[in-house]
Amino acid sequence: MPITKTQQKVDINRRRIINGEDADVIQLYPIKHKFAWDAYLAANANHWLPTEVNMQKDVEQWRSRHILSDDERLALKVVLGFFTTADSIAANNVSMATYKHVTSPEVRMYILRQAYEEAIHTHAYQYIVESLGLDEGEIFNMYREHDSIYNKDSFVLSFNEGIFDPSFKTGTFENDQKFLENLVVFSLIMEGIFFYSSFAVMFGFQRQNKLVGSAEEIQYIMRDESMHLNFGIDLINTIKKEQPELWTPDFQQRVIDLVKKAVVLEYTFAQNVFPRGIFGMNADGFKKYIEHIADRRLIRVGLPLQYESPNPFPWMSEAIDLSKEKNFFETRVIEYKTGGALEW
Numbered sequence: 001m002p003i004t005k006t007q008q009k010v011d012i013n014r015r016r017i018i019n020g021e022d023a024d025v026i027q028l029y030p031i032k033h034k035f036a037w038d039a040y041l042a043a044n045a046n047h048w049l050p051t052e053v054n055m056q057k058d059v060e061q062w063r064s065r066h067i068l069s070d071d072e073r074l075a076l077k078v079v080l081g082f083f084t085t086a087d088s089i090a091a092n093n094v095s096m097a098t099y100k101h102v103t104s105p106e107v108r109m110y111i112l113r114q115a116y117e118e119a120i121h122t123h124a125y126q127y128i129v130e131s132l133g134l135d136e137g138e139i140f141n142m143y144r145e146h147d148s149i150y151n152k153d154s155f156v157l158s159f160n161e162g163i164f165d166p167s168f169k170t171g172t173f174e175n176d177q178k179f180l181e182n183l184v185v186f187s188l189i190m191e192g193i194f195f196y197s198s199f200a201v202m203f204g205f206q207r208q209n210k211l212v213g214s215a216e217e218i219q220y221i222m223r224d225e226s227m228h229l230n231f232g233i234d235l236i237n238t239i240k241k242e243q244p245e246l247w248t249p250d251f252q253q254r255v256i257d258l259v260k261k262a263v264v265l266e267y268t269f270a271q272n273v274f275p276r277g278i279f280g281m282n283a284d285g286f287k288k289y290i291e292h293i294a295d296r297r298l299i300r301v302g303l304p305l306q307y308e309s310p311n312p313f314p315w316m317s318e319a320i321d322l323s324k325e326k327n328f329f330e331t332r333v334i335e336y337k338t339g340g341a342l343e344w
Contacts, residue, residue, distance in 0.1 A: 016242045017235055018170045018179060020103035028105045035234045039227060040110040043117065046227075048220050050124035055131040055213040062132045068210065071278050076211065077134065078273045079198040081142025082149045084125045086194065089156060090228075091118035093186050097163040101170050101179055110231060117224045124217045131213075148269040152194055155265055159185045177246050180239055184255050187232025188297040189262040191225050196293050197270045197286055200313055204279040207315065233300045240302075256303055259294050263307075266290045285312045 015032040031037050061067045095115040102108055129139050143149045162168055162175075163182050170176050199222050206215035240247045270286035277283070291307035299305060 015104055017104050017107060017239050018101055018176065019243075025103055025105050025108060028109070031106050033104050033106050033238060035238075036104065036107040036110045036231070039231050039234075040106070040113055043110065043113045043224070043227060046223065048120070050120065050127040050217055053127075053213050053216050053220075055128070058128075058211045058213040059131055059133075061210060069278070071274075071276055072205070072210070074275075075201050075273050075278055076205070076214070077139060078142070078146065078149070079201045080125055080129060080134070080139050081146060082152070082194075082198055082269070084122065084129075084140050085143040085149070085153055086190070087118045087121040087125070089153060090186065090190060091115050091122070093160060093163075093182070094118070097160060097182060098186075101163075101168075107235070114228055114231070117228070121221050121224065124221060128214045128217060146272060148265075148272045152265050152269060155262070156185060156190050156194070173245070176243060177251060180236065180246055180251075181254070181258075183232055183236050183239070184301075185258065187229060187236065188255075188259060188301070191229045191232065192297045193259070193262050193266055193290065193293055195222075195225055197266055197273065197290060200281070200286070200289065200316055201273060203316060204281055208279060229297075233297075236301050252303060255301070256298065256306060259298060260306065263290050263294050281313070288312045289316075 017033070062073075094111050099108060099111045099115075102111065125139075126136075128134075129136055143153050159182050162178050168175065168178075170179050199218060202211075202215045202218040205211040206219075267283065267287040267290050270290070271283040274281060274283050274286065288309040289312050291309035292311045295305045295307050295309070
């Protein structure tokens, strides 16, 4: 975007998520979209690195022939197989698609931070794979070999086709809806539904006092992804206010239909993770959990419940709590700063 010489100050009322009139994306102040700036500050206060988590106990348990069952080992591998690809897809979308078309500088600030966090997450999966001595080729190539992972990834990537086109620009009704649809898919579905079966798997291990280091890595990732989800929902709801003409009845039904398709893809994935069930969790329980999560995503953007399924895993809310004390001489302090505590 070219810089123009003028004495005129930026009009905050003309700032929009997309298609902002006279909005200089270089000039941060005056801030209009405060939710984005608050998210940026909180994310910086919540900084962490994968290598700060002690993986020694995980290594011992993985090498033991008696602690982890074959089904538990399979579950970990399939979950990591999805995770390793998913965060790279998310990073590409926010940095190469979303950022390009956003005209709010404060929103762009957080998007840059989010892209960095996606890289941290990919690093975390690599660190787990390396620590446990897993076959890197098997894990990182799993999205090509497992239909349930491939189908989830392919579904999400299909919504990038138009957005990644170099000639794509917002500013028309059709393209603005396409951009909004992309936000829906990556926020509500990718980060709001597709990650959550895998999160539950890892916290199932944690509840059994198994692979606690790997689960701690995922706990921090879940905290970040929850912020990404909330930020994406704020983007969607703000665009709805700034351009209400985009939120047509047909588009709303389209969002509902996409979420329903995502739910099927996700519990199909869960069936692959739990062919016989572990930790008292099975594919049927995951189906109800995924439906419960999907309803929560829909109501956040003002759409009606579709399933009304009760939450079969109420302990998942406990897994979000990162509050703990660590002996400074045993491990580096990786506790999230209280100043950056998130509201759930």
